[in-house]
Amino acid sequence: DTAVSQTPKYLVTQMGNDKSIKCEQNLGHDTMYWYKQDSKKFLKIMFSYNNKELIINETVPNRFSPKSPDKAHLNLHINSLELGDSAVYFCASSERYNEQFFGPGTRLTVL
């Protein structure tokens, strides 16, 4: 009965590859998010998305793109992976602007 789930938990890949991280929430929320936590443990918002609007943090490279097949899913696609993309990525969801529920994270390692 996990509220926000992510797959995979760990992802190891080579530079230049394209990869995806999946996120699903079963809370019936209308808004989902992606956050990045780097090696220094700073958490930064990447995207906010509901069925009406995608808002992108201006610092996010366009190699990153969120895709939402339905309200319960927000997947993160990353093209041409770079070493600096290594981090833990967290998905979250909320109902409108209420408190956010976070997933367990996906640790991405780019070699």
Place this chain on the structure above:
Amino acid sequence: DAKTTQPPSMDCAEGRAANLPCNHSTISGNEYVYWYRQIHSQGPQYIIHGLKNNETNEMASLIITEDRKSSTLILPHATLRDTAVYYCIVRVNNNNAGNMLTFGGGTRLMVKP
């Protein structure tokens, strides 16, 4: 969102109250104070939030000063499982700017036996 300032780390004895301060001197009248925490290797977890009045739930209490320029999160009886990084965030409760959370450095709380 208004900037917040928190001490980088604090210790607390198990069973005692943990009082975590947060300064938000530039907070606007329509900004709420939110607290989240992140236990090692887990996703952040919502704790509590408030606007003006003190708030209490099953996890913690939130005390906001009358001028709203600072607040304190209180864990009444800290346990070892409360060891985590605690984040104080101030933000407006609306859908403008995508409802994004801006995390600072937080306070690393170490609960000791």
